[in-house]
Amino acid sequence: MSAVAVGARVPPGRAGRIWLRRRLATANRGREQLDRKLRILQPELQRQRIRAARSQEEWEGACERARWWTTRVAMLSGQDAFRHAAAPGPAQVELSWATSMGVTYPRSAELTVPPDPPEVLDDAAVVPAVQAAREALLAGVQAAAADEAVRRIEAEIAVTRRRLRALDDRWLPWLTDRLAALEISLEQAEHEDGIRLRRAVAANRAGATARAPEEGDAP
DSSP: OOHHHHTOOOOSHHHHHHHHHHHHHHHHHHHHHHHHHHHHHHHHHHHHHHHHHHHHHHHHHHHHHHHHHHHHHHHHHOTHHHHHHOOSSOOEEEEEEEEETTEEEEEEEEEEOOOOOHHHHTOTTHHHHHHHHHHHHHHHHHHHHHHHHHHHHHHHHHHHHHHHHHIIIIIHHHHHHHHHHHHHHHHHHHHHHHHHHHHHHHHHHHHHHHHHHHHHTOO
16 A cells, blocks of 8 residues: 555544544455465466476477587588578467466467478478477477466566555554544543533533422422
8 A cells, every 4th residue: 555545534533433444344355365366376376487497498408409400400411401491481479378366477389380391301301400490499489488477477476465565564554553543532532421411411400409499489
């Protein structure tokens, strides 16, 4: 909660008590929701971190295999083989998304590449090199998607924790303290009103008692 919210003006008297109780109830419900959000997102973050680490390892392994095959092609067929094996168009990446507690993040990634040019099929060394390069590209895309999922969930957890700290450290204590002070003030005011009322009743009774003999003496 902001400093403006914590410094909000409380209505006087019983209206202020209602005002504070409602906001205290709302703040407690908000805290429960934030705490529940953290309990759900933290295990999901752990799963996504494991996924990201595994994807990173797979990407590194795929890059190593692609490097081995491209070196072999360069040694056997020369640089012209790479130009002939170039795809006729760009690869397309398609992401699927998941949502958890309001956080949307990449769940998986798929890669679509154009068909191989005819020259690729004529070179026995180029075919596995092209396949290895595609596997490395797909592994890189999947690793990037996993890293993005981790980044988004971590960012949401950080925001949720800040909001929770604001409730625990500022808003809830402020509401609780103001309500307690107002309850004491209202209780004291009610006590003083009760004393004044009893005094007024006693004074009325005393006045009635004093007037009674005079009315009885009348002829």
